[in-house]
Amino acid sequence: MQKNIEISDQKLVKQYMQGNDACLRMLIEKYQEKIFGTILFIVKDRYMAEDIFQETFIKVIKTIKKGKYNEQGKFAPWVVQIARNLAIDHFRKSKKKPVIVGESGDDIFKILNLNEDNHETTLIKSEQNSIVRKLIHLLPPEQREVLVLRHFGDLSFKEISKVTGVSINTALGRMRYALKNIRKMIEEKQLNLQ
Numbered sequence: 001m002q003k004n005i006e007i008s009d010q011k012l013v014k015q016y017m018q019g020n021d022a023c024l025r026m027l028i029e030k031y032q033e034k035i036f037g038t039i040l041f042i043v044k045d046r047y048m049a050e051d052i053f054q055e056t057f058i059k060v061i062k063t064i065k066k067g068k069y070n071e072q073g074k075f076a077p078w079v080v081q082i083a084r085n086l087a088i089d090h091f092r093k094s095k096k097k098p099v100i101v102g103e104s105g106d107d108i109f110k111i112l113n114l115n116e117d118n119h120e121t122t123l124i125k126s127e128q129n130s131i132v133r134k135l136i137h138l139l140p141p142e143q144r145e146v147l148v149l150r151h152f153g154d155l156s157f158k159e160i161s162k163v164t165g166v167s168i169n170t171a172l173g174r175m176r177y178a179l180k181n182i183r184k185m186i187e188e189k190q191l192n193l194q
Contacts, residue, residue, distance in 0.1 A: 007023075007026070009027060009030075009074065009075035009076070010075075012024075012026055012027050012075075013027070013064060013069060013075060016064060017064060017065075017067070024061065024064075027075060028057060031075075031076050031079060032053070034076065034080070034153055034154050034155075035053060035056065035079055035080060035083050035153075036049060036050075036053050037152050037153065038080055038083060038084065038087075038148065038149065038152060038153040039052045039053055039056070039083050039084075039086075039087050041148050041152050042084065042087040042088070042148070043087050043090060048090065052083065052086050052087050052090060053083070055086055056079060056082050056083040056086055057079075059082055059086070060079055060082060074159065076155070076159065077155060077159035077162050077163050080149070080153055080155060080159070080163055081162070081163045084163060132182075135182050135185050135186070136148070136182070138181075138185065139178050139181055139182070142174050143174045143175075143177055143178035143181065144178065145164060145174075146160055146164070146171050146174040146175045146178060147175060147178045147179075149163060149164070150175060157171050157172055157175070
């Protein structure tokens with residue numbers, strides 16, 4: 001019986017550079033949900049998110065093969081930064097602003113791993129998720145970005161700091177204000193999300 005041993009990202013990248021393509025597949029599988037979820041949350045279109053996801057890993061492969069990957073940085077925040085930049089570039093090219101997933105974009109909440117429930121409970125959760133998405137959309141862009149990266153991208157505040165180019169304290173502050181603003185909107189609108 002073989003034990004499932006966790007290999008560090010740094011070792012996987014090094015082995016990939018030495019020609020072991022399976023190591024890159026392991027890295028992609030390890031982070032694909034986090035990266036794809038972040039892209040989807042930004043672009044709001046599943047097909048566009050798939051294209052940007054592929055483009056992200058093409059860029060990752062080229063950078064690693066050129067020997068330009070910085071091993072001192074963590075792999076996940078580096079890839080999320082690439083994905084984020086490509087998603088934003090998509091909007092610059094089309095002159096649109098990123099928006100939060102709308103009514104038909106339930107895919108982002110698959111990350112939450114909702115349990116199988118009865119029909120009524122499922123409908124209630126779906127409505128609550130829709131309300132929360134709308135509230136997140138109302139946040140200022142800086143607060144929304146930190147909230148998305150933290151809760152949907154599952155990044156640490158140190159990683160968020162690196163990805164967004166702000167200090168950890170600024171990232172923490174933006175998160176605090178985002179949560180405070182969402183609570184305030186829930187109270188003002190007298191919403192019941194329990």
